[in-house]
Amino acid sequence: MTSAPIASAIEITPTAKISRETHGWRSKCLQRLIRMDLPVPRSFAVDCDSVRSISQGRPIPATELAEIFGGSGLVSVRPSAVSPEWGGPGTVLNVGINDALHERLTAQIGRANADGVYLSFVQSYATHIARLDPDLFTLDGPDALARALDIYRGETDEDFPQDPVKQLSEVLRSMARAWDGPTARLLRQAKGAPADAPLGLVVQEMALALGPGLCGSGTIQFIDPVTGTPRVTGRFRGQHHGQTVGSGAETLYLTQDDRGPALEDSAPEIFDELIRFGIASRERLREEMQIEFVLTGGAISVIDAVRTQRSARAGLRVAVSLARDGIIPVEEALMRVEPRALAELLHHQIDPRAPRDLIARGIDASPGAATGRIVFSASAAQAAQSRGEPCILVRRETVPEDIRGMHAAVGVLTERGGTTSHAAVIARGIGLPCIVGATGIVIDARNRTLRAGARTLSEGDEITIDGSTGEILAGAAVLLPPALDDAFTQLMDWAEDAGGLGVRANADTPEDALTARRFRAQGIGLCRTEHMFFDAERLPAMREMIFADTPEDRRLALERILPMQRADFTRLFEIMAGHPVTIRLFDPPLHEFLPSDRDGLRELAASLDLPLSDVTRRVEALTEFNPMLGMRGVRLGITVPEIYDMQARAIFEAAVEAGHKGDPVVPEIMIPLVSAMKEVELVRTRVDSVAAAVRNERRTDFTYHLGVMVETPRAALRAGDIAEHSAFLSFGTNDLTQMTYGLSRDDAGRFMGTYVNQGVFAEDPFHLLDEDGVGELVLTGVERARLHNPDITISVCGEHGGNPESIAFCDRVGIDYVSCSPFRVPVARLASAQSAIHRRRGR
Structure with a gap:
């Protein structure tokens, strides 16, 4: 019988055997940054098997953990799942601080800063590792650290652990077990991860973001996350070390704009170095990355790099840009774009940066966003169109006669229906934003009102619908235009060639x-030729054909439609x-071309010069028990x-x-x-x-x-x-x-x-x-x-x-x-x- 393997950690070096499958995405990304000669603090990878061993009670040997501490004496622990989308336990900072290190830090960065670093770790350790009541450690003031240590002692009957190796060992154990917990399993399954997905961990020496000179932490990214166009954005927070904020703290943006002072102006050499890091990351990692960094007395440390979050239109532009620059093959660019995302780009979209006044939700049946005034009938939609007023056609559910109103509206909202209901199918066909099955609304067609929760809206009130998300908003929203630009055209050219x-x-x-x-x-x-028969000029001839008694009479009625069909x-x-x-x-x-209400039947009888009773009997005779399976x-x-x-x-x-x-x-x-x-x-x-x-x-x-x-x-x-x-x-x-x-x-x-x-x-x-x-x-x-x-x-x-x-x-x-x-x-x-x-x- 062989013994279980001992959990271990290896230093991430250019030649270390690190892989995404065994150590997770973050470990592999850090190795790539190190291979690029970026100033990454000394980092260690705990592989997925070791994390599983730790959760089962087999810790990393103390001698191995002791070798991790160096530099500032502080380390952080971060999750490293196989995919970044799977998340993981929260990062733990300042592992390793104790009374002795606190004194050294006091001499180095000042008493207040040292107290802040120590206090933040005591709070984190007490609540997440020792599982004590977090309310007990919500403290501030000059004696907050001393009180937190006293409370810890009183709650656990022992002093706060002073051995950095014990601290790190307990943090690793806690994070490993948190990953295996039922809540974590459900959360990652919701993100598309298997329930038994593996987790790696990264232990990294911490660079101090407090102290003399230019110190602080920040992030920088190199594209606009909404449009994907090249643009340097980010924020640098001076004298910010995790949750610890030192004296003289200030926030600088990366580039100069109307928001305030910029790092580009106050430290141009550091800004230029960050730009160089971004260019290198794009070329070597084959992706637009957001870089997390720390400044210690003006020296840069690159802590992490993650794929820049982006909208669908930004994702398309980035993929095309990378392929055009020869960084990725064209086939890879095609594979990086989610086909469904293109549907959104063909229509207006709500600007994700703008506020939303959400009043209800439905099924996202046809993509795109639109703002307009509420109308409750096809005729009202046509009247609004004639006045040049954008309108949203609101119905319990649409019927074929509503097609004219749908063409006149800028969007459709129905209380009933699913993704393949009449409204959904027609809306997708004509590129109209549409939400169906909005069970949170109640339509009162007689009084021309729409109730959504506690709100009641009337015909003429303005709403916005987002057919890409199913959200119904009160009032007008900020809309982005369709993204049918050169990047879109290029991607479609490549798709055709593929x-x-x-x-x-x-x-x-x-x-x-x-x-x-x-x-x-x-x-x-x-x-589908039947849609052509609903035109106002053709419908009377169609109804005349339906009421004809002989083949010859039917031909005569259809002859009126023939030239119109031929022109179509x-x-x-x-x-x-x-x-x-x-x-x-x-x-x-045929019953779809006949009215069903009393007023419509009267109008039809008058147009055909027939008694109402004859028309009613004929309509009833054409009615089928299941017309979709009938004639x-x-x-x-x-x-x-x-x-x-x-x-x-x-x-x-x-x-x-x-x-x-x-x-x-x-x-x-x-x-x-x-x-x-x-x-x-x-x-x-x-x-x-x-x-x-x-x-x-x-x-x-x-x-x-x-x-x-x-x-x-x-x-x-x-x-x-x-x-x-x-x-x-x-x-x-x-x-x-x-x-x-x-x-x-x-x-x-x-x-x-x-x-x-x-x-x-x-x-x-x-x-x-x-x-x-x-x-x-x-x-x-x-x-x-x-x-x-x-x-x-x-x-x-x-x-x-x-x-x-x-x-x-x-x-x-x-x-x-x-x-x-x-x-x-x-x-x-x-x-x-x-x-x-x-x-x-x-x-």
Whole structure:
């Protein structure tokens, strides 16, 4: 039986065997600083295994600890976890001070300063090591040290420990056991660390920041943490040694500005040396670092260096800057930027330095921030827009008729809903900040008020919503503009060069298409034509078609819409300039185009010149028990074929017109909600007939591709049969998830949080593609489709097409491209590039 290893500490030297995995990030960082010849005080690393041994009662030998003390006689102990994000026990300063050292320090830095150093350690040791009541040691005055030592003696029946080795041994033991405590485990798990994550410790000689000459402590960093632009910032606190503040203490900023005196002016040679350290750290550590330093009589000691905290926009700029300067490879720059962070950069953001008057929270459904006056209806939003007043559309939940109001507003807030509710999906599509599921608010639409806690706001009051965090603020907040600068453009260029899946955009309007082109989408992967029918000029014709009794009457009504649809498609084709455009044929149930309230029914009856009772009966007849699983999609196209006939004609005529003006157009027509091969055959027959008619009428030949939107589990399972009659398949993972789970995405927000918290689902399946269930159907569909049609193009066009983790899955299973909301295209492009890099690296 072998004995357990003895805990030990090794001095951090340029050649010492120090690694992040065995000693933690701080030990490795200090070694790199030492290798750069920076003036780092003598430091020792206690490896993770030794820390674990210490927590189990096996201390470092006293002879080894005794060798650590030197110089000022004081040491500090700091945590060194494998990752800095995991945190650790608080730093303990001034270990080693005792009566004898106190006397020496008195002669060196004065009685008051020496008392302060000794008192701060007694307070720390008594409360964190001896576990005494901290209130007993809240002392001040000239005799505070003597009283603290007396209290310690009275509480423990022994003198304060005078042996530095015993002090250090107890500090190490306390920190090691604190790391293993249940509270610490929970905290680091919340930060993404495993429960049994290892901890190293660093013991470092302390440089005195008190005494004659220029003494003190400070930090310096070299970028603006919000923008990432080069800028020296920081603060130097003269005569500050930890919590001990000496006489003559003052605060200096690093550079001169309107805040006060600067170290740059009072000690230019020290400032220049710090700048040199920053440049060296950036080049050797390949990162923008914040340096912690101490001055002792004008001599610099570098105590630590940590990665400078930064916003998403600053992180992108830093990564690009490091790559441009040749400090890191381009691939590494791409991997350093979190794809989701790009979504924030495309919109206004609340300045993190500004105050926030938080009144409620909801689900962050669409990123960006906006300030506007509260409105409670789509018509009020349009009226506000006409007056040039920014407004926030506030609804219990949005419905299709609210789309006009959403376009008129600068942001949307709903009391109900989840990340895939109507408001969330539409808002992401048009790049509108949106918060849904704000259960902390109560909307009174009749009295036009919004109650949030004890506050009641009325229509016209100003609020700010942050769709990136879910925060709802009272009043106007300071907003930062979108960060679409040269660094962003450069990163996107590199992402394109890195390869990966193709990325198209879901675009229904010319504005969407222009946004998609601006973000360099490789085409339109989903154009939802039903949104075009809600236009005020088209809705009456659509309703007239719904109420028509014969196919001929339906055709006459649809003929009024045909030129408008043709113009829509022509404009899309022109904007995309030869890039592929996939147009989904009409999908929703007809009841969505009819009013449900009494006033709306009266207006409809008047416009159709029909009795109200007839209109009411017809609306009731079209009502389905479960319309999302009823007569919609291809079912509607087969039973009311005139709709698809009109749309096919509009597409072909638009393709001819756009082709005459510019690049050749090969439209891609997609059939929604297919579940059987026969459905595809029936629609193809009619579409081919329309194509032949347009060719004859226009005396122009053209080609087109017909494909299927795979949204039902049966379509995924029968993808082989369907692929034989299709040029492409596009998985609509929104509906495929609904049908696989038997779960409404609009209602899921009411309980999804509970399900995720209790581990029923690891994540909201409408947010992150369920690889085990829905993903299995996608994989099965891909394999069976390619078996029957090796040349078929396969894509994903649901909301998951803009999710980085889901994109990685798509890459693994052989998807050709993803399609997502225009404002998520950069996110998808970066995620696709990262997936390609991972694949090349064999991960």
